[in-house]
Amino acid sequence: MANLTEKNEWTDGIYQIEKTDPVVGGVEGISNRQAQQLANRTKYLKEQVESLNSGKAESSHTHTIAQVTDLQNTLNSKATNTDLTNAKNSLTTEINKKATKDAFSALHDLMVGIPFPYPLSTVPSGCLAMNGQKFNTSTYPILAKKYPNGVLPDLRGEFIRGWDNGSGVDSGRALLSSQGDAIRNLEGRISGIVTQSGNVLNATGVFKVDPTKFDNIFGSSTKVSDYGDYLGFDASLVVPTAEENRPRNIAFHYICLAA
Template identity: 55%
Template structure:
């Protein structure tokens, strides 16, 4: 067996076999011509692909495959190369075109004063000093340090003599050339002994504290309304009514009083014999880790609910855990502190009352120190109030939790009271899987030791099979369904249907029957068919009038009957 002959050449056309062509195999045979031509094309394409791949590798390996192009590394461009002109705000590695440079220079010149918009004018302004920055720094080095307050003056005695401080104390007050000018009380420059900042009893400029005017002449008191709060008596801590009334099983409740729900409110049976009268839970529960079976009230401590005792909270704090300093004066909250003018950087006694920005005697506003140097803001805590967010208007929790039918309620959420069906009561349930503590009524047996209460309702230890069944009320002596025992089953049945047909002749016409009767079939040959010999027969079919099935039933919806087991 030999392979087809292949040529590495492109065949322009592929031969089409004709119906008249004979079957000729072998090299050059008509039967192999199409395959040879296609194989030649494939060999040609393979060669071109390999050539292209080799050329590409040579191209990639060449150090300068495109000699007509400038290299990426240090290109030497010829002619008039161009590039996009970037915005003046750019600060990156883009090429700066001549347009970008000219625009930047123009912006620099246009932003300069007219007298300094040339290099010559700038040089003249700097005194033609080529070392201008050095000259400036040398001059600055000769200046005195402000923080030294004169301590670094080389010749202090000569300085005092030059400013005349030594002779000022011996000069006379008068109008002479060397006298100290006399200023009378009427002069606006006069400073009275009682007009100094140390003795100031009123601010030159009145301030407002949380909107209340204050000039230092008297203490002021701010109300909760001034600081955006409500009185302490209206806070959530003392709330006796919810801002938003809740409904509990359809009964309105706002916390102002206890409410009582009836069995009807919770979808339960009357109190006699039901869980409504229960004084103890069948299965004890835990509330925040504390056992509770309903036989007695329980009390939860702050530790049970992850809280701190009220006596240890910040609301009752009288001392800071970590002492602070106020203008370098220690303060831990156990007592008031007094800051001196020096502590707060106040003006010296020579300061005038007209320019006073600080009270001689600091005042306290609701316990907060205030000396007039700046406005202050008081918090609700400063005036014995709570923040607006914690007031009764926005209360979402009762200060004192209530009990509704024995269920704790503090207003944080709606509650639902369980109807607590008695053990053994079957109820329709909308799911195939019953909840915990319930069993399907499917005829199954149960352990009477495990479920003693259920055994009291079903002594046989077997639940009724209610799958596909309708539940009927027990007759209990009424007489509507006499002779029945509790939990007894009853088969299906209907009331008897009777009727008569009058005298028949040899045939009954189809027009003479109606309703459940039909006369379209025959007797005789082909008996029972709709065509035949003999007389017609009359049939009875209730489906012609009412819906029918293989059972009697009313309209219904399927539920899963389950029974409470414990």
């Protein structure tokens, strides 16, 4: 009586004996096929286990179990709480950098086209002077969204006024519209002038009856009586005057970011 010769090989499937199979023994007998396959699997698995216990896998493998274990131990030693915390902090830092960059970009885009009072005459890089000039809308697409006509406002010598936006203080104005200078109307009336006597009976509005100051009305020693029915008005005798209406101010150079 002989035993089956076991082979070190893995058989994917185990043969199923059919009802029609003849009973044939021996090395290649169909009755022994199923047992042969199971025996081969058993031998294969046995040698794999023995190779693991001996510290080396099958011949096609180049790393021993000890090496694999050392690698695992190294990985485990690296994955400490400190390392995980450092990795988390690094990731958080990168996320914050990205968020900060996005926030800066949004702020930069918002500031493009807004007038800045600049203290120097030279325009810094990345900016344009607001001199009413045309600009290239392809070169400055963000600026073009705010000034679609491709022209910057001319702010040379101008003041900026808040848009009325329904308040009724400066109604009828559109954004970026210009407005000329003006003052409130000054009115007055003089009546009952007695000619050749210097006697002014009545005055209203911007005129004032003060016989003691007649000599200064024209900035010289001249009385009203010397001019008959003529009476002058000169605001510069009371307030500073110029060719325009203006508040006290300091001159800055208006520029804007361009992008």
